[in-house]
Amino acid sequence: MIELNPLVIFFAAIFTNNMIFSYFLGMCSFIGVSNEIPTSLGLGQAVTFVLTFTTMLNYIIYHNILVPLNLEYLRFIVFIISIAAFVQLIEMVVERYFPNLYYALGIFLPLITVNCAILGVSLFMVIREYTFLQSVGFAVGSGIGWTLAIVAMAGARQRIRRTKLPKGLEGPGITLIITGLMALAFIGFSGIVQIQ
Amino acid sequence: METILITTVTVTAFTGILAFLLTLADRTIANYGEMKIVINDDKEYIVDGGNTLLAALIDEKIFIPSACGGKGTCGYCKVKILEGGGPVLPTELPWLTEEELKDKVRLSCQCKIKEDMRIEIPEELFNVREYQVTVESIEDMTPVIKKLRLRFKEGEEISFKPGQYIQLKAPIYEGNDEEVYRAYSIASPPSEKSYIDLIIGYVPGGIATTYVHKHLKVGDTVDINGPYGDFCYQDKYDNEMILVAVGTGMAPILSILYHMKDQDIKRKARFYFGARTPEDLFLLDELKEFEKALYDFEFIPTLSRALDEHNWTGARGRVNVLLDEHIKNPDDKEAYLCGSPAMIDTVVEVLKEKGILEEHIYYDKF
Numbered sequence: 123m124i125e126l127n128p129l130v131i132f133f134a135a136i137f138t139n140n141m142i143f144s145y146f147l148g149m150c151s152f153i154g155v156s157n158e159i160p161t162s163l164g165l166g167q168a169v170t171f172v173l174t175f176t177t178m179l180n181y182i183i184y185h186n187i188l189v190p191l192n193l194e195y196l197r198f199i200v201f202i203i204s205i206a207a208f209v210q211l212i213e214m215v216v217e218r219y220f221p222n223l224y225y226a227l228g229i230f231l232p233l234i235t236v237n238c239a240i241l242g243v244s245l246f247m248v249i250r251e252y253t254f255l256q257s258v259g260f261a262v263g264s265g266i267g268w269t270l271a272i273v274a275m276a277g278a279r280q281r282i283r284r285t286k287l288p289k290g291l292e293g294p295g296i297t298l299i300i301t302g303l304m305a306l307a308f309i310g311f312s313g314i315v316q317i318q
Numbered sequence: 319m320e321t322i323l324i325t326t327v328t329v330t331a332f333t334g335i336l337a338f339l340l341t342l343a344d345r346t347i348a349n350y351g352e353m354k355i356v357i358n359d360d361k362e363y364i365v366d367g368g369n370t371l372l373a374a375l376i377d378e379k380i381f382i383p384s385a386c387g388g389k390g391t392c393g394y395c396k397v398k399i400l401e402g403g404g405p406v407l408p409t410e411l412p413w414l415t416e417e418e419l420k421d422k423v424r425l426s427c428q429c430k431i432k433e434d435m436r437i438e439i440p441e442e443l444f445n446v447r448e449y450q451v452t453v454e455s456i457e458d459m460t461p462v463i464k465k466l467r468l469r470f471k472e473g474e475e476i477s478f479k480p481g482q483y484i485q486l487k488a489p490i491y492e493g494n495d496e497e498v499y500r501a502y503s504i505a506s507p508p509s510e511k512s513y514i515d516l517i518i519g520y521v522p523g524g525i526a527t528t529y530v531h532k533h534l535k536v537g538d539t540v541d542i543n544g545p546y547g548d549f550c551y552q553d554k555y556d557n558e559m560i561l562v563a564v565g566t567g568m569a570p571i572l573s574i575l576y577h578m579k580d581q582d583i584k585r586k587a588r589f590y591f592g593a594r595t596p597e598d599l600f601l602l603d604e605l606k607e608f609e610k611a612l613y614d615f616e617f618i619p620t621l622s623r624a625l626d627e628h629n630w631t632g633a634r635g636r637v638n639v640l641l642d643e644h645i646k647n648p649d650d651k652e653a654y655l656c657g658s659p660a661m662i663d664t665v666v667e668v669l670k671e672k673g674i675l676e677e678h679i680y681y682d683k684f
Contacts, residue, residue, distance in 0.1 A: 160408070161408060164408065183332075187328070187332070191324060191328060193324065193325060193328055196325060196328070196329060199329065200329070200332060203332065203333055203336060204332075204336070207336040207337075207339070207340060210340060211339065211340060211343055214343050214344070214347045214348045215343075215347055217348070217430075218347050218348065218350075219347075221404060221405075221432075222405075225404070225405050225407060225408075
């Protein structure tokens with residue numbers, strides 16, 4: 123593993139290794155909640171927030187519990203459980219003590235528990251053997267990249283709302299086609315940085 | 319063997335700790351204690367905080383109309399929250415108009431109770447209950463209109479004002495994969511509390527009407543809730559009543575007529591009923607009975623598509639034209655209209671032109 127600056131990983135995660143456009147992770151909420159720009163922005167912020175903290179949490183769990191016990195292969199189940207518990211705990215805390223934050227993104231939190239982009243980032247962190255700082259850079263970047271993708275999609279969907287579409291393409295159909303076109307466009311960024 | 323033990327213990331301990339933390343959080347952070355809800359500045363309820371307002375009100379047996387069951391997808395469960403609702407949530411915005419936002423209207427299924435609240439709901443909702451009723455009879459009124467008699471369980475009864483409606487639940491059946499509630503006016507006398515009659519027309523493709531017309535059989539049970547609605551008989555005046563209906567809009571008018579008969583109300587009343595052909599007229603015997611029994615009542619049907627072969631001797635044309643001819647002096651008249659929005663809009667216009675005060679025109683659009 124070449125030592126990459128966390129900042130490089132951060133930018134790569136937004137543009138060249140975008141969660142949606144390169145890995146097609148987190149598609150369900152991407153398609154489901156990309157009708158309006160404000161809503162998708164809220165969801166994007168919530169994803170970024172949860173991604174950052176669950177990745178940090180999972181990094182600590184993985185390197186301090188699973189690795190010493192030689193239980194790396196349990197990471198799937200452990201990561202899933204820790205993400206689910208963390209999201210639920212955060213929801214309770216935010217709802218009680220940060221009403222403004224709750225109104226902005228709290229209602230999206232339950233949606234995120236099952237967002238595969240979040241589990242994906244934790245798993246990539248392990249596969250690519252990132253350090254703690256690299257993991258944080260990767261998590262924040264991935265979150266922002268995901269937000270960028272869903273907001274762009276919401277913008278596109280708002281514009282085509284009054285367009286006549288073939289019946290079979292309405293809703294998810296056209297969304298997937300637009301996603302594909304955007305993904306092609308994002309290939310144009312691939313020369314900037316490359317992480318793997 | 320050792321690995322199995324280590325993995326099991328690790329995962330169990332890990333999950334156990336998280337479960338413990340979550341339970342602790344649920345008891346402390348998510349525990350809002352008991353909250354007070356004041357409804358219409360009159361009734362006070364102590365409820366558990368943290369729940370949604372809709373769920374808390376249902377626990378107190380106050381039924382706010384809701385078709386989606388609290389998912390925030392129907393927009394029916396609106397209440398006025400005067401104090402203690404917090405800011406409007408993004409999930410509510412699609413259902414609220416600017417005027418409603420100004421009036422502090424909220425979706426009760428989305429608002430959680432986190433502090434004491436002061437709310438306002440229509441007074442008659444205190445009367446609303448859920449019932450499971452049995453279909454006692456289904457009669458064909460016309461080829462596309464059926465009359466249903468729904469019998470309440472032993473010991474249960476309903477009290478409603480003549481003109482009000484109930485919501486009937488159409489369950490999941492072949493060709494329909496969602497439960498929906500649809501509103502139907504009660505056609506039976508308010509004095510009969512152990513059953514209600516509904517008059518339901520067939521709408522091609524309609525979920526509830528297809529259920530009633532094609533699937534429902536005598537002896538089946540159906541879920542209803544109600545009564546709702548502020549379209550009902552007004553006893554403030556004893557001036558002449560103009561009753562206007564088309565099609566199944568006859569239902570609430572019938573209830574009003576039964577009420578007048580039961581209470582022996584001595585008011586002059588004229589019932590203008592619009593239909594297309596003689597085949598679309600129904601319950602003519604009952605209406606004849608009313609003409610005999612009531613103080614001063616006349617049923618005046620008008621047909622818009624009567625052909626020569628029908629030998630129709632009554633009025634012809636649409637109801638608004640008929641009213642235009644019939645109403646001579648406007649003073650002291652009250653009008654009750656039930657039917658399609660198009661019919662009601664044109665009739666209200668005619669009545670206002672004739673000089674009937676807008677506050678004396680009551681209507682139920684469906």
